[in-house]
Amino acid sequence: DIQMTQSPPSLSASLGDKVTITCQASQNIDKYLAWYQQKPGKAPRLLIRFTSTLESGTPSRFTGSGSGRDYSFSVSNVESEDIATYYCLQYVNLPSTFGAGTKLELK
Amino acid sequence: QVNLLQSGAALVKPGASVKMSCKPSGYTFTDYIVHWVRQSHGKSLEWIGYINPYSGSTNYNEKFKTKATLSVDKSTKTAYMELSGLTSEDSAAYYCTRTGMNWYFDFWGPGTMVTVSS
Numbered sequence: 001d002i003q004m005t006q007s008p009p010s011l012s013a014s015l016g017d018k019v020t021i022t023c024q025a026s027q028n029i030d031k032y033l034a035w036y037q038q039k040p041g042k043a044p045r046l047l048i049r050f051t052s053t054l055e056s057g058t059p060s061r062f063t064g065s066g067s068g069r070d071y072s073f074s075v076s077n078v079e080s081e082d083i084a085t086y087y088c089l090q091y092v093n094l095p096s097t098f099g100a101g102t103k104l105e106l107k
Numbered sequence: 108q109v110n111l112l113q114s115g116a117a118l119v120k121p122g123a124s125v126k127m128s129c130k131p132s133g134y135t136f137t138d139y140i141v142h143w144v145r146q147s148h149g150k151s152l153e154w155i156g157y158i159n160p161y162s163g164s165t166n167y168n169e170k171f172k173t174k175a176t177l178s179v180d181k182s183t184k185t186a187y188m189e190l191s192g193l194t195s196e197d198s199a200a201y202y203c204t205r206t207g208m209n210w211y212f213d214f215w216g217p218g219t220m221v222t223v224s225s
């Protein structure tokens with residue numbers, strides 16, 4: 001199974017800040033990486049697929065990049081509605097595997 | 108619009124089984140694979156397995172092979188997951204989700220909360 005190491009586990013940001021989350025795969029995943037946002041009591045919501053392609057409805061302040069084993073996800077100009085937990089997902093191989101999550105909180 | 112409707116929360120006793128449902132709408136049921144994902148309280152997400160509603164073929168995460176059984180009823184366009192031999196460690200939210208030609212999960216159901224307690 002491919003292991004996804006996501007960091008940091010938590011982030012504290014002020015409104016308007018830029019924050020970055022990273023995911024490292026245990027092997028090359030050829031950009032088959034997605035990012036999800038999850039708010040308490042809700043299902044995950046797909047934000048980005050194939051490393052950097054924004055899903056319809058995802059604000060442009062969310063960006064993704066990376067290749068090989070190393071990927072990053074950024075939120076520019078953090079807004080209050082961005083407070084959530086974020087997960088990466090590799091889908092190059094089954095079993096699909098998620099990162100441990102990053103909880104974004106307001107400072 | 109795509110929607111995946113899941114069955115309600117369940118309280119079950121240790122050792123028992125539970126069967127939950129997922130009824131998609133807004134797209135052709137047999138065109139997308141249905142997956143199930145577990146999230147224990149405060150934890151990350153784990154892929155359980157998938158079923159192809161067209162063929163009925165399944166694929167399970169090795170970790171859940173003896174725990175979960177996936178099925179579909181094409182006549183009612185509903186997918187099911189049965190969990191057996193439940194323990195407190197199976198208390199979690201269980202989500203159904205789907206994939207198309209690419210294997211990322213695009214739409215999700217709201218989840219079914221399962222609590223295992225005597």
